Every structure is written in structure tokens, then in C-alpha cells.
Amino acid sequence: MNSNLLVVIAASAIFYGTPLFFAALGGVFTERSGVLNLGVEGMMLIGGVTAAWSSLHVGGSAWFTVLVALCIAMLAGSILASLHAFLCVTLRANQTVAGLSITIFAGAVGLSSYFANIWKAAQDPVTRQVRKLDVLGLADAPILGPLLFNHTILTYLSWVMCAVASWYLFRTKIGLQVRAVGESPQTADAMGISVVKYRYIHTMLGGALAGLGGAFYSLAIVPTWVDGMTKGAGWIAIALVIFGFWRPGLTLLGAYLFGALQSLGTVLKARSFDIPGDVLDALPFVMTIVVLVLVSTRFAHKRIGAPAALGVPYEREER
Amino acid sequence: MRSPVRLERRLTQPRWLNSAIPVFSLMGALVVGAVVLLATGKNPLDVYWRILDRGFLSQRAVTGTLRTATPLAFTGMCAAAAFRLGVINIGGEGQLYIGAVGAALVGLWIGGSAPVGITIIVMVLAGMLFGAMYASIVGVLRSQFNTNEIITSLMMNYVAGIVLNYLIFNSRSYWRDPRSVGFPSGKPLEKRTFWPTYEVFSTSVSFGFLLAIAAAIVLWVVYKRSRLGFEIGIIADSPRAARYVGIRTKWTIVAVTAMSGALAGLGGTSQVGDFAHYLDAKGLQLNNFGYTGIVVAALARLNPLGAILVAVLMGGLTNAGYSLQGPDFPSGLVGTLQGLILFTAVAGEILTKYRLRSNRNAVKAVAV
Numbered sequence A: 001m002n003s004n005l006l007v008v009i010a011a012s013a014i015f016y017g018t019p020l021f022f023a024a025l026g027g028v029f030t031e032r033s034g035v036l037n038l039g040v041e042g043m044m045l046i047g048g049v050t051a052a053w054s055s056l057h058v059g060g061s062a063w064f065t066v067l068v069a070l071c072i073a074m075l076a077g078s079i080l081a082s083l084h085a086f087l088c089v090t091l092r093a094n095q096t097v098a099g100l101s102i103t104i105f106a107g108a109v110g111l112s113s114y115f116a117n118i119w120k121a122a123q124d125p126v127t128r129q130v131r132k133l134d135v136l137g138l139a140d141a142p143i144l145g146p147l148l149f150n151h152t153i154l155t156y157l158s159w160v161m162c163a164v165a166s167w168y169l170f171r172t173k174i175g176l177q178v179r180a181v182g183e184s185p186q187t188a189d190a191m192g193i194s195v196v197k198y199r200y201i202h203t204m205l206g207g208a209l210a211g212l213g214g215a216f217y218s219l220a221i222v223p224t225w226v227d228g229m230t231k232g233a234g235w236i237a238i239a240l241v242i243f244g245f246w247r248p249g250l251t252l253l254g255a256y257l258f259g260a261l262q263s264l265g266t267v268l269k270a271r272s273f274d275i276p277g278d279v280l281d282a283l284p285f286v287m288t289i290v291v292l293v294l295v296s297t298r299f300a301h302k303r304i305g306a307p308a309a310l311g312v313p314y315e316r317e318e319r
Numbered sequence B: 001m002r003s004p005v006r007l008e009r010r011l012t013q014p015r016w017l018n019s020a021i022p023v024f025s026l027m028g029a030l031v032v033g034a035v036v037l038l039a040t041g042k043n044p045l046d047v048y049w050r051i052l053d054r055g056f057l058s059q060r061a062v063t064g065t066l067r068t069a070t071p072l073a074f075t076g077m078c079a080a081a082a083f084r085l086g087v088i089n090i091g092g093e094g095q096l097y098i099g100a101v102g103a104a105l106v107g108l109w110i111g112g113s114a115p116v117g118i119t120i121i122v123m124v125l126a127g128m129l130f131g132a133m134y135a136s137i138v139g140v141l142r143s144q145f146n147t148n149e150i151i152t153s154l155m156m157n158y159v160a161g162i163v164l165n166y167l168i169f170n171s172r173s174y175w176r177d178p179r180s181v182g183f184p185s186g187k188p189l190e191k192r193t194f195w196p197t198y199e200v201f202s203t204s205v206s207f208g209f210l211l212a213i214a215a216a217i218v219l220w221v222v223y224k225r226s227r228l229g230f231e232i233g234i235i236a237d238s239p240r241a242a243r244y245v246g247i248r249t250k251w252t253i254v255a256v257t258a259m260s261g262a263l264a265g266l267g268g269t270s271q272v273g274d275f276a277h278y279l280d281a282k283g284l285q286l287n288n289f290g291y292t293g294i295v296v297a298a299l300a301r302l303n304p305l306g307a308i309l310v311a312v313l314m315g316g317l318t319n320a321g322y323s324l325q326g327p328d329f330p331s332g333l334v335g336t337l338q339g340l341i342l343f344t345a346v347a348g349e350i351l352t353k354y355r356l357r358s359n360r361n362a363v364k365a366v367a368v
Helices: A007-034 A041-058 A061-092 A097-107 A109-119 A144-149 A153-171 A173-183 A185-190 A197-219 A232-242 A248-270 A277-298 B017-038 B043-055 B059-084 B092-110 B118-144 B149-168 B207-225 B227-237 B239-243 B248-276 B280-285 B289-299 B302-326 B335-350 B359-367
Strands: B005-009 B198-199 B201-204 B354-358
Touching: A007 A041, A007 A144, A007 A153, A007 A173, A007 A197, A007 A232, A007 A248, A041 A061, A041 A097, A041 A109, A041 A197, A041 A232, A061 A097, A061 A197, A061 B335, A097 A109, A097 B289, A097 B335, A109 B335, A153 A173, A153 A197, A153 A248, A173 A185, A173 A197, A185 A197, A197 A232, A232 A248, A232 A277, A232 B149, A248 A277, A277 B118, A277 B149, B017 B043, B017 B289, B017 B302, B043 B059, B043 B302, B059 B092, B059 B201, B059 B207, B059 B227, B059 B248, B059 B289, B059 B302, B092 B118, B092 B149, B092 B248, B092 B280, B092 B289, B092 B354, B118 B149, B118 B248, B198 B207, B201 B207, B201 B248, B207 B227, B207 B248, B207 B302, B227 B239, B227 B248, B239 B248, B239 B335, B248 B280, B248 B289, B289 B302, B289 B335, B302 B335
Parallel strands: none
Antiparallel strands: B005 B354, B198 B201
């Protein structure tokens, strides 16, 4: 029963979709405050390499080590994000190119690879991993077992975070203020909200979540450090924010859809289906383009959910 | 809390900023890079000296530097051409691969029979055409459906990489050498189709590099003297104004994106014609020429002639990285420095729009 193909694909969609969701949820926070972050890929990679290093070098019990590794990954991601915020918010730079500079700086052949080399983070497989749990001993239950009771702690955390994020953005006063900053910073400023502070905090929160997503790659999926191991996941996450109409719940669904596409190759190859591997490899990237086109045509005029001031630097003097 | 300085809008842009900003950006990147190096236990002066030595000073260094600068000049112009219009084409990487596919196809096909001159011309045209076609997908999606070109062009980089792998490693395609059994590789071109190189002051200059200079001059003339260049300027400044005066904005977006892709395609063509002489699926993907091109474009402030100059600079840095790579000079260092250069170049752009003013005088003025 558990080997039912659909169940296997759905379960691995959740597994592979989890880091995508973390990064995309970070993007939702960042973009809701009006900052476009194209540095996600770089932040994920920095999170991945710092987590791999911590997992190899921090002592203590396995749980403690993993916890520290995840915290360090989030810290590293948010430090990188603070650089992005400095460029975009303080220096009012072009947010697109600023984000690109972060990804090139930290990316596959940049700082993350440099750190991996000088720390020798790639030499050994990570022994202290984020493992799948057997919740309530139900992991082997038919169908629901692999879908609900056999995930890593981070997947369960992501479900909690999805709910909390929705509540935070749409049901709290601070969430309303965040959206105000993203929709109309002038109005928010007039209300006495610090645009600069909100944008910094939410950009850094986004960076922390991207770092956590990267850590999922080096501690759970692979689990060892490989240069450029996220292979474009950060960019897919940016697209997911658009597919999810800047809402956490829809973003989670989108992340699992793309998680399914990413895992399809592994799952089908393991069952010796005769489908060319290259076609499966290209599938997530092609589907990203297709879905993006669909979303942008149908909603071209409404742009449902897009913060009005997204990507526009706020200049108080220019009111 | 008041910050000691504030930003004040510039009313005019002095010309000296055009060269001052890149120079200061570069210096800023070296300073920040030195901090990173110090923090990771390296001597920055030593590292910088060795980069300078291996990139520009030591024997035959400039030959290697120009070799690396050639694709970077093309991808730099590719990014600059699109960025000028406000189209963020970061697909130079994939367009370069596809250009190489087109050039290798033609080179293999007619290289054995057609006259050498014709072969080279047709290779150039094919590389441009393939790059332009691949990029125009991005342009059409952007202009017709308003699809975010940043993400589509980036996704297509990954797709292009997979296409390369398929053609050489995972199929028996026309591009693959049927004799390569253990490790698959591309079918080699006839020796007579190799592009010429010229010896200048004991430095080899490839035909591709001269082609890049020619392309930069053509672009510069287009921007300064042609109607298209004028329209690009208007669309970039104000898309709405461009529509009101009847400029065909959608058409221009497709045309410029295709032109941008053609430039990157030329970079791939030069890789086939000048250096590899076969479709080098692995080598093309190893170097990140497309992404480094974005750094080139930003530091050159989107000027095509500047892109040549910056490409030589970045080429020297990359080339030094190749020859120094080892435990003492880990890979990733060059990419880190290039990222920092882009970072400071982006930060430096603020000085074109604003000037820094001390807040102390402002407070005094209020007090009076």
C-alpha cells in the first residue's frame, strides 16, 4: 500500500517542497514589506554551507548540534539579507541588481564555495542530519503514514509557520502595518510606521528562512555539502511567491507542486521507468516558466496580491 | 537619532562620475574583500599581488586574460544591452550555450567543404541567430504577457545547461564524437575552421576578441546615432512617454532582447571557433561567463566600450583564479571578489542620483 506510486510521489513532494516553502515564505515576508529579494539563492547556499560546517564541528548531542546548525544557517542568511536591505533600503539601490549581486557574491562559485573550501565542509558526509521521524509510530500506516507521520521536524515546523505567517500577516496589527509599508510606504510613514525598520526586519526574516531552506538541503536532502547544491531552488522560490499570490497557504501548495516535479526524477528512476532523465531534470524549470506565464496573463491587470510598492525604493524627501 | 550624513538629490550628473564611480566601486570591493580575507586568515596584500601578477604582469599572463575576457566582453554587452532598456536579461549564460550549439552545428556541417572565410562568417551568423532565438522567447513572454523576464531568463539558463548535457553526454547527437566511448565529448571541428589568432607584442589576441571590440563599436554607434538607440533611451526613462509618442515598445523589447541574446551567442561561438573547437558541454558550464557578464555590465555602467575594458579586468581576475587555484587559493575566492565588485558597483550608483551632505550644517541652518 505504501509503495503506491502516487503516495510515494506525494510524500517526496512534501520532502523536496519543504526547503522551497521556507525560502518562498521568506520571500512572502520580504516582498510584503515592499522589498524584492533576488538574493534568495545565495542566502540558501550560505545557509547550507554554514549548517554543514556546524553539523560537522559543533559538539554535543545530535539534537543540540542540529539545532545549533539550523540557528547558524538562519543567522548567516539574515546577515546576508541585512546587506541586501542596506543596499535597497538605506542606499535606495536598484533592488533587482542588488539581489543579483547578493546571489553572485554568495552563490555557487562565490562565498559559499570559498567557505566550503577553507572550512573543508564538503569532505565528509554530514553525520548529524535532520532525519525523518516516526510520529506516534504511525509512519508505516497505509497512505496517511508516509503523507503525515513520516517527515522531518522541519516539515512539521513549516506547517506551523505557514499558519502563524498567515495569522501574522492578515490578522495582527503589525501584519497590517507590514502590508501598509509594502502597499504605500508614504501612507505608512504618515501613520508613524518606520518604513526603514519594517523593511530591514522583514528582509532579514526572509534571509533567515532562506538560510533554513538551504540547511534543509545540506542536512536532510543530500545530506552533505556540494557546491551549488540548491541548483536554482532559490529562483524557483522567488517564482513561488508570485504563484502563491503573496499568501503563505497558496505558497505551501505551490512549493509541494514543485517539490513533486523535483522529486519525480529520483522517484521514477528508482522504479526504472523509461523516461529520459534530462527531460525530468528540465521539468521544474520549464514548468516555472509555464506557470509564470499563466499567472501573468490571467492576472496581468489585477496582479492579485502584489504589493503595490514592491521593488520601489522609498524616498521620504520625494513625497 | 540623526545620522551624521543625509542624501540629497543631485540636480545634474557631472560627467566625471562616469569614470569615478567604477573606480571607487572597485576600490571599495578590494577593501571589503580584504576584510573577508583577513577574517578567513589570508593576507589580502599577498592575495591581491598574486592576482595582479598572474592576471596581468607575468609572462603570457595577458594572453590568458584576453582569452577569458573574450566571452566576458560578449556576455557583458549582452547584459548591458538589455539592462539599458530596463529588461533584466540574466539569461546570458544559457544564450551563450545555445550560441555555441549553433556555431558548432555549422562548423561541423560545412567546415570540411566550404571556404574558411565563409565558414567563419556562417558560424558567427549561426551563433548570433541561435542566441537571439533563445533570448527572444524571454522577450516575447515579457512583451506579450508581461511575464517577469528575470525568472524566465534564469530558468532558461538551467534548461540550456540540460540541453548541452543531453547533446554531449546523454544522446548520440550530431554534436557528439562517436569515437569518444569512455568519456563522451564533442565532435572536433576540422582544423582549417579554427579561428585565426594574431600576435601583438608577444600576446595572442583571438579573432573573437577583435569581434567583441567591433561589436562594442557598432553598439556604441547604435546608442549614440541611431533611431533605435534614441528610442531605447526614451523607453528606459519613461515607458509611458514612449507609448504616447508612438514608439513600438513591445517590438523594441523583443528586438533588444534578441540582440542581447545574439551578443551572448557570439560569446559561445567564439568559445567554439577560437578555443575549444568542439561543443565543450562541461567547459562552457564551468565558468559562469553569463553571470560574470552581469558584473561586467554593472561596472561598465552599461556602456559597451566600457564593457570591453571591464571584461579585460574581470578576465584577469578569473584567469589569475584559474592559475592560482589550490589549497592556498581556494576556488570560490574569485567569485566572491566578483560578487563584491558587483555589490559595490550597485552601491556606488547611489552617487549618480544623490550627493552626501553633512547633517551638521543643516541643523545650523535651522537654528539660524
